[in-house]
Amino acid sequence: MSTLDDIQSAQKNLEECFLKKMEQLEAQIQCAGPAKDTVAKIRDEFRSFRELIFGMLGLLRKQITECSRVVDGLETRTRRKALIFTGFAEAEKEDCRALVLDTVRNKLALPDITASSIKQCHRWTYFGKIYEC
Incomplete structure (x- = not known):
């Protein structure tokens, strides 16, 4: 992902996925069955949620890098x-x-x-x- 548009598109996709996972996890907690099944499901959902969060953090890191590069380029051009x-x-x-x-x-x-x-x-x-x- 080298352009800001690609990063914004990926971020939007991650946000949608994040909201979907949170809604699923909330639904599972509200209609919990036997405790053993609920804990296992929550553990699996937590792992999935953690991977999603790490993906978002990586995306934010890329965004910051891209924005820094663009700003530096603009500043350099104005100082030439x-x-x-x-x-x-x-x-x-x-x-x-x-x-x-x-x-x-x-x-x-x-x-x-x-x-x-x-x-x-x-x-x-x-x-x-x-x-x-």
Whole structure:
């Protein structure tokens, strides 16, 4: 199971099976016959239930791994070509692109950088601090 859809489908199947087993076990307990037969049936149902739970735990483990992989991939893609500049004083109605372009040209000595080289430029906050990029 490599895709999230496959994992969700398997989880739904396991949930349905889990509910069915629980209903069967509850029905057996409510209409218990002789004690010896009831204990044996409950033991067998418990084993089946335990296997089901271990299957669900394995599925959840796979889901967490898949979600972690997807989130990591998304975070990696967003960081690939991002530069974060800090220390700029915030001014009202400022032009972030012009501010960053001026800094890159003058402070970093990269005069060939143009406004079209900057795909996106904006202020953003992270943990209450303002950062520029």
